[in-house]
Amino acid sequence: MKLFLSALAAFTATSVVEGCTNILVTPEASTSNEAMIAYNADSASLYGSLYHYPRTGGGSRDLYDWDSGAFLGSIPEAEKTHNVVGNCNEVGLCIGETTFGGLEELCETFPGSKVDYGSLIWVTLQRASNAREAIKVMDNLMQTYGYASEGESFSITDSREVWINEVIGKGTYEKGSVWVAKKIPAGYVSSHANQARITTFEWDDESKAIYAHDVMSFAQKIGLIKEGNGVEKGAFSFSDTYDPVTFEGARFCEGRVWSFFSSVMGEEFEKEYVDYASGFNLTNRMPLWVKPAEKISLSDVFSHMRNHFEGSELAFDGDVGAGGFGAPYRWRPLTWEYGDDTYVNERAIGTQQTGWNFVASVRPSMPTPMQAVIWFGADDSATTVRVPFYASATELPLSFVGKGPQDGVVPPMMIFDLNSAFYVTNLVSNWAYSRWSDIYPVVLEKIVEYEASFISQLHEVDQKVLGLINNGQQEEALNLMNAFAQKLGNGFTQQWFGFFGELFVRFRDGYDITPNSEDPECGCTVGGIGYNDATYGRIAEETGDQYKEPSGDDALKERQFNPKNKLKVRGV
Numbered sequence: 023m024k025l026f027l028s029a030l031a032a033f034t035a036t037s038v039v040e041g042c043t044n045i046l047v048t049p050e051a052s053t054s055n056e057a058m059i060a061y062n063a064d065s066a067s068l069y070g071s072l073y074h075y076p077r078t079g080g081g082s083r084d085l086y087d088w089d090s091g092a093f094l095g096s097i098p099e100a101e102k103t104h105n106v107v108g109n110c111n112e113v114g115l116c117i118g119e120t121t122f123g124g125l126e127e128l129c130e131t132f133p134g135s136k137v138d139y140g141s142l143i144w145v146t147l148q149r150a151s152n153a154r155e156a157i158k159v160m161d162n163l164m165q166t167y168g169y170a171s172e173g174e175s176f177s178i179t180d181s182r183e184v185w186i187n188e189v190i191g192k193g194t195y196e197k198g199s200v201w202v203a204k205k206i207p208a209g210y211v212s213s214h215a216n217q218a219r220i221t222t223f224e225w226d227d228e229s230k231a232i233y234a235h236d237v238m239s240f241a242q243k244i245g246l247i248k249e250g251n252g253v254e255k256g257a258f259s260f261s262d263t264y265d266p267v268t269f270e271g272a273r274f275c276e277g278r279v280w281s282f283f284s285s286v287m288g289e290e291f292e293k294e295y296v297d298y299a300s301g302f303n304l305t306n307r308m309p310l311w312v313k314p315a316e317k318i319s320l321s322d323v324f325s326h327m328r329n330h331f332e333g334s335e336l337a338f339d340g341d342v343g344a345g346g347f348g349a350p351y352r353w354r355p356l357t358w359e360y361g362d363d364t365y366v367n368e369r370a371i372g373t374q375q376t377g378w379n380f381v382a383s384v385r386p387s388m389p390t391p392m393q394a395v396i397w398f399g400a401d402d403s404a405t406t407v408r409v410p411f412y413a414s415a416t417e418l419p420l421s422f423v424g425k426g427p428q429d430g431v432v433p434p435m436m437i438f439d440l441n442s443a444f445y446v447t448n449l450v451s452n453w454a455y456s457r458w459s460d461i462y463p464v465v466l467e468k469i470v471e472y473e474a475s476f477i478s479q480l481h482e483v484d485q486k487v488l489g490l491i492n493n494g495q496q497e498e499a500l501n502l503m504n505a506f507a508q509k510l511g512n513g514f515t516q517q518w519f520g521f522f523g524e525l526f527v528r529f530r531d532g533y534d535i536t537p538n539s540e541d542p543e544c545g546c547t548v549g550g551i552g553y554n555d556a557t558y559g560r561i562a563e564e565t566g567d568q569y570k571e572p573s574g575d576d577a578l579k580e581r582q583f584n585p586k587n588k589l590k591v592r593g594v
């Protein structure tokens with residue numbers, strides 16, 4: 023997703039995209055041999071709904087721009103389509119994305135183009151059966167009907183192959199797009215976040231890279247790179263040509279990739295690329311993928327998506343901007359002015375503007391209808407529980423399912439609804455933001471508990487569904503997958519609202535109020551530790567003697583009867 027930040031205009035003289043983070047894990051890099059894509063859909067105007075496209079076929083398919091909801095046109099529908107739940111389909115294909123924008127001139131849409139990046143995701147999921155086929159379908163859609171979005175990196179996985187496909191339109195020069203897709207080598211993980219990351223690629227090895235035939239010649243044609251002898255195929259870099267790294271590209275975008283890579287690669291990697299991630303050495307580019315020393319589990323991926331640079335050089339939970347409770351959050355805009363200077367806020371993976379997030383897990387060991395499971399969270403990836411849904415499910419819980427601007431539907435953003443996973447999850451998130459160091463540890467413990475329970479519940483249901491499928495009982499298997507979705511989804515929304523209630527009772531009015539059955543007054547103990555030490559230090563520094571108590575009241579010491587300390591008087 024993208025979000026234009028007018029405040030940046032003065033800074034860069036261009037618009038800057040702010041959007042999504044993707045993590046990609048090959049089956050051979052995962053502890054349970056599953057392919058995984060993690061994705062945060064980041065835009066403050068995005069409502070957290072699980073999109074569902076039932077099987078259909080024939081007739082025509084209307085296309086709307088995912089960002090604006092504008093009608094782009096109709097194309098013929100395929101003869102038969104797959105069931106799609108969120109960003110996965112019933113045959114084990116999942117697709118995520120991140121907007122990189124790219125050269126301003128190529129962000130202009132060729133007149134009459136119908137296929138925006140949202141349509142590319144959902145139409146492709148409806149039509150394609152594996153990652154390579156998806157790349158072909160996407161190319162066909164873009165070149166046939168025109169590409170109507172800015173530069174995009176797509177994460178594409180089936181149960182065996184994980185690909186990054188980077189695409190940019192041809193502006194008003196020509197209809198369609200140019201693109202290059204690279205397969206992540208077995209045993210490696212990758213990540214991308216609002217910055218094109220593919221540089222050079224193999225021109226003669228389809229097992230490693232696939233590309234638009236004119237990916238380089240188009241750049242030559244419009245003068246982006248020198249014509250004729252000036253360019254060697256092997257030296258042609260997609261990212262350097264179509265989305266060169268800038269300070270913002272490094273700091274706001276590659277920084278997130280760096281924080282994930284550092285978490286799995288360790289301190290040496292972190293140090294090696296910190297100058298790049300912070301935007302001060304743009305030539306020190308990170309590799310497209312890394313091989314972690316240890317394999318990564320589903321829970322690890324959940325945890326990496328909760329990252330806010332904690333403990334690294336880009337940590338921002340300790341300075342004055344973090345407030346009295348060490349919050350790794352800064353309200354937007356992303357840059358701000360003071361005096362004659364422009365400053366940045368850090369852009370972390372876990373962020374308030376995430377509308378919804380998922381970790382898709384595709385399991386090669388399972389029969390096709392059970393392969394893709396989408397673990398879906400309806401808000402910030404750091405503060406939500408991800409609930410698992412089989413991508414074959416055809417009946418999804420009302421508290422999660424919904425349409426969006428990509429369907430030509432305005433979502434119920436302006437209606438507060440306690441039966442909506444999005445609003446219930448936002449209650450917990452926003453309460454946590456307000457007193458992070460007090461509330462978030464409690465929330466995190468609960469998230470981890472829920473996710474562990476959902477993992478074991480999924481394993482149990484897997485065995486039952488597997489038994490039915492092996493027994494030829496396809497319909498019963500589907501019913502079970504549907505029942506699981508309903509029970510877990512709606513159950514979660516109710517229970518999470520109950521949890522918000524507990525948090526509210528406990529952390530009301532700046533206190534920490536815990537149950538105490540011995541206490542006859544409220545059945546509670548009222549605690550609370552005020553602000554953190556650093557904050558008190560800053561207040562004292564800034565205000566001098568304004569709040570300082572005089573020391574030593576000698577007159578009092580002489581008295582026989584002392585007044586009660588006011589701090590011990592009820593209600594003070």
Ligand SMILES: *[C@@H]1O[C@H](CO)[C@@H](O)[C@H](O)[C@H]1NC(C)=O
Pocket residue numbers: 297303305306
């Ligand atoms: C930037 O990174 C490159 C590649 O690692 C390195 O050779 C160069 O010395 C760095 N530049 C500065 C100014 O640190």
